[in-house]
Structures are given as C-alpha cells and as structure tokens.
Amino acid sequence: MPSPQPDAAPAKRRSRLPRLAALLAVLAVAVGLGLPLAARQAIGPARLRAIAEQALTDALGRQVTLAGEVSIAFTPWLGLSMGPVTVANAAGFGDEPMLSARKLAMTIQVLPLLAKVVSPGSLRADDLTLHLRRRADGRTNWDDLTTPQDASAGSGWTVAPQPRAIRLENISVRYDDDVTGRSLAVTGARLRTGLGQPFDFSASFMAAGILPDTSLECHMQGRASLDADLGRIGLTNTRVETAVVVAAPLVPGGAVPARVVSRLTLNYDPAAAVLRLSAIDARARACNSPAKPR
Numbered sequence: 001m002p003s004p005q006p007d008a009a010p011a012k013r014r015s016r017l018p019r020l021a022a023l024l025a026v027l028a029v030a031v032g033l034g035l036p037l038a039a040r041q042a043i044g045p046a047r048l049r050a051i052a053e054q055a056l057t058d059a060l061g062r063q064v065t066l067a068g069e070v071s072i073a074f075t076p077w078l079g080l081s082m083g084p085v086t087v088a089n090a091a092g093f094g095d096e097p098m099l100s101a102r103k104l105a106m107t108i109q110v111l112p113l114l115a116k117v118v119s120p121g122s123l124r125a126d127d128l129t130l131h132l133r134r135r136a137d138g139r140t141n142w143d144d145l146t147t148p149q150d151a152s153a154g155s156g157w158t159v160a161p162q163p164r165a166i167r168l169e170n171i172s173v174r175y176d177d178d179v180t181g182r183s184l185a186v187t188g189a190r191l192r193t194g195l196g197q198p199f200d201f202s203a204s205f206m207a208a209g210i211l212p213d214t215s216l217e218c219h220m221q222g223r224a225s226l227d228a229d230l231g232r233i234g235l236t237n238t239r240v241e242t243a244v245v246v247a248a249p250l251v252p253g254g255a256v257p258a259r260v261v262s263r264l265t266l267n268y269d270p271a272a273a274v275l276r277l278s279a280i281d282a283r284a285r286a287c288n289s290p291a292k293p294r
Contacts, residue, residue, distance in 0.1 A: 084101065133177075234269060239263070
C-alpha cells in the first residue's frame with residue numbers, strides 16, 4: 001500500500017486518516033452514550049445513517065455513501081457497523097468509487113476515550129474493493145488523504161492502533177500506473193489476526209502484474225508485532241508458501257506455462273532493519289505436473 005508523504009512538522013500536522021478514526025469514535029460516543037435509548041429510537045435509522053454519512057464525508061473530504069443501516073452498540077467495547085459503503089474517487093479520476101465494501105465494522109475501547117485517545121479494537125471488512133491510480137502527471141487518487149492537515153483545526157483526538165481480532169475477507173486491490181503503463185491486481189485477499197501484542201496472524205492473496213507474464217498465489221502464517229509509534233511491523237517465524245505461474249518458458253524450449261512453488265521461513269526485525277530467510281525450498285515444474293515443496 002502506498003505510504004504517507006514525509007511530514008516536516010509531525011507535532012503540528014497530521015493526515016486525514018487519524019482524524020477520520022477520531023471522528024468515528026466521537027460519532028459513536030455521541031450517539032451510543034450521549035443519547036438515551038428513547039432519543040436514539042426517535043432519531044431513527046435513516047437519520048442516523050445521514051449523520052454518519054455527512055460526518056464521514058466531512059472527515060475524508062470525499063463523498064461517502066452509506067446504502068445500508070448504521071448501527072452503534074455499547075458493550076464493554078463500543079461497536080460501530082455499517083454497509084454497504086462507497087467512497088468517491090478524487091476529482092479527475094472518474095466516476096468509479098475509490099473504495100466500496102459490503103460491510104465495515106469496528107470496536108473501540110471505552111476508557112481511553114476519556115483522554116481523547118481512540119484505541120480501535122477489532123476490525124472487520126467484508127467484500128472490500130480498493131482502486132488506486134497514478135496519472136501520467138504523477139498525481140494519485142490518494143494524495144488528498146495522506147497530505148498533512150493543520151492540526152489546529154482538529155479536536156485534539158489521537159489514535160493508538162492496537163491490532164486485535166482483525167478480519168479482512170475477500171479484499172481486492174487494483175493499482176493502475178499511467179506513468180509506467182502497468183497494472184497490479186490483488187484479489188481474494190484475507191487477513192486474520194489474534195489478540196494481544198505480539199499477535200498470531202494468517203494471510204493469503206492472489207496477485208497478477210507484479211512481474212510480466214506471471215501470477216502469484218501466497219499464503220502466510222506466523223507471529224507479528226506492531227510498533228505503533230514508528231508504524232513498523234515485525235515478523236517472527238512466519239511461514240510463507242508461494243506458487244508463481246509464469247506464462248513464458250523459464251529456459252529455452254521449456255514448458256509453458258511453468259509453475260514455481262516455494263516455502264520459506266521469514267523473520268524481520270524492524271528496529272535493526274534485518275530480514276532473515278531460512279528453510280528455503282523452491283522448485284519449478286510444468287503446470288500439468290502438480291507438486292508441492294517438501
């Protein structure tokens with residue numbers, strides 16, 4: 001995923017995305033806690049959806065459309081669920097939405113809200129499609145979402161992400177680069193994380209366009225840790241299995257297409273920026289000769 005642009009004054013500036021998370025928390029608190037049950041029933045689902053839709057639109061600076069109901073629940077965690085959801089593309093990038101999802105749901109820890117800290121708990125996204133694009137002039141359709149904003153106009157809320165029970169199911173990402181003329185498509189992506197820190201995780205996806213004339217299937221399972229301050233993820237004893245199908249001969253006169261399968265164990269220390277690969281096993285075969293690495 002594209003990373004935010006460098007920020008020369010991080011103490012005074014921030015992007016729209018933490019501001020959006022904070023606004024979601026404020027919205028959930030205002031409706032879930034600030035209003036009694038009778039008042040919430042009087043507002044009705046249509047009015048609640050309109051409030052959430054306008055709040056998200058204002059936060060992102062993009063038109064957000066909520067086609068379904070918005071529900072807010074108060075348990076030991078504050079819960080917010082909505083869908084289907086669409087987020088409009090940036091101006092000049094066409095009418096196709098930048099993001100659409102059948103359902104988005106998240107929980108937020110209650111006690112940190114008293115100190116204006118948003119600490120997301122579980123996160124779930126089902127059937128989400130994201131379209132990223134870079135035009136020939138170098139402009140991207142996510143520039144306005146990652147460009148730092150003046151924090152003096154904000155409410156003083158901060159975001160402290162904690163990976164907890166993340167469930168991403170059937171995620172698709174398409175990236176079109178008009179500068180290079182290449183396209184990358186990731187489909188059927190899935191991510192599940194456990195509780196705590198560090199946390200167990202599993203992920204899988206299929207991709208096309210990473211290399212010319214190839215498609216990739218990848219499965220990962222291991223243990224990870226998140227440094228929220230630096231935005232870095234460390235990996236421990238992560239098992240990676242891949243299958244690459246190449247639609248060109250690997251050697252002159254070789255089989256077409258060819259299938260390269262591999263297994264390896266990955267460890268990554270973000271503090272030292274050290275990546276270690278071990279137990280590597282890779283093999284190439286014709287596609288009509290299925291085999292798995294030992």
